[in-house]
Amino acid sequence: MAMTDCTAQSTQFSRPAARGFSIVKMIDVWRSRRALAQLDSTRLDDIGLSVKRAAAEEAKPIWDVPATWRD
Numbered sequence: 001m002a003m004t005d006c007t008a009q010s011t012q013f014s015r016p017a018a019r020g021f022s023i024v025k026m027i028d029v030w031r032s033r034r035a036l037a038q039l040d041s042t043r044l045d046d047i048g049l050s051v052k053r054a055a056a057e058e059a060k061p062i063w064d065v066p067a068t069w070r071d
Helices: 023-037 041-046 051-059
Strands: none
Touching (some): 023 051
């Protein structure tokens, strides 16, 4: 009966690939969405958003951001 070698080829652990999204960015997202939620309808109109769209953006979890923010 043959024995198979179960040892790993490398004993060094590598770090997982960085996703580019940190706690600092999460806080920035939270602050931005909180500020957006505090704008009145006139100011939202100025930036091209409806009250409904702003409320939907504010309700998103902090990790749900566009891919361009993750770079």
